[in-house]
Amino acid sequence: MQEKPRLIVLISGSGSNLQALIDAVQDGIMDAEIALVVSNRRTAYGLQRADQVGIETFYFPFKPYRIAGQSREQYDADLAMKLGEYKPHLIILAGWMHVLSSTFLNQFPGQVINLHPALPGQFDGVGAIQRAYEAYQTGEVDHTGIMVHYAVPEVDAGPVVVQRTMHFLEGESLEDFEMRMHTAEHGLIVEATQCVLDAGRIYPRSLEEK
Numbered sequence: 001m002q003e004k005p006r007l008i009v010l011i012s013g014s015g016s017n018l019q020a021l022i023d024a025v026q027d028g029i030m031d032a033e034i035a036l037v038v039s040n041r042r043t044a045y046g047l048q049r050a051d052q053v054g055i056e057t058f059y060f061p062f063k064p065y066r067i068a069g070q071s072r073e074q075y076d077a078d079l080a081m082k083l084g085e086y087k088p089h090l091i092i093l094a095g096w097m098h099v100l101s102s103t104f105l106n107q108f109p110g111q112v113i114n115l116h117p118a119l120p121g122q123f124d125g126v127g128a129i130q131r132a133y134e135a136y137q138t139g140e141v142d143h144t145g146i147m148v149h150y151a152v153p154e155v156d157a158g159p160v161v162v163q164r165t166m167h168f169l170e171g172e173s174l175e176d177f178e179m180r181m182h183t184a185e186h187g188l189i190v191e192a193t194q195c196v197l198d199a200g201r202i203y204p205r206s207l208e209e210k
């Protein structure tokens with residue numbers, strides 16, 4: 001029996017993108033297993049979403065490291081150690097609001113993907129959706145988009161797995177635009193995950209070696 005690819009999802013907030021992945025697995029759309037959900041924020045509702053379906057969770061805040069005067073690299077190294085125990089095939093950053101350094105990324109080469117609500121090279125960092133909306137209001141841009149890319153130490157950069165252009169609607173409120181963007185994200189994160197897993201199947205070594 002072929003083992004299912006093991007996914008680990010990292011979140012910091014409501015986890016609606018995590019929910020999209022959970023639903024895709026439960027609906028049989030994605031043949032994978034979410035082995036662990038990690039959050040750096042205790043109040044992240046995504047932890048409850050995982051609990052509701054029996055997925056193991058791991059709350060791992062940076063604050064104790066900061067209070068102890070320890071570096072982000074130490075945090076990243078410890079996080080990598082913990083996740084390595086699960087032998088993940090793919091780590092998905094779904095609204096994870098902590099920039100992971102090469103200390104972490106080097107432990108999982110080609111196995112970490114990140115969802116970002118903008119197109120490559122545009123609006124990287126936080127508040128991307130609102131910044132794009134404002135740039136449209138001032139005529140700076142006539143479209144924006146969403147992408148899932150391989151994570152690299154540089155924020156919201158890295159080779160793109162899949163991206164989708166999103167056009168603005170005249171007179172649309174920011175709230176409605178955000179809703180449309182999040183709905184599009186939910187589809188894209190499943191599509192991107194499936195795409196990476198399928199690629200892995202083409203080169204089974206990368207899936208089997210762990």
Ligand code: GRF
Binds near residue numbers: 012094096117185
């Ligand atoms: C998403 O818009 C994601 O692209 C951004 O943070 C949001 C996370 O939403 N980085 P959720 O926690 O998945 O609902």
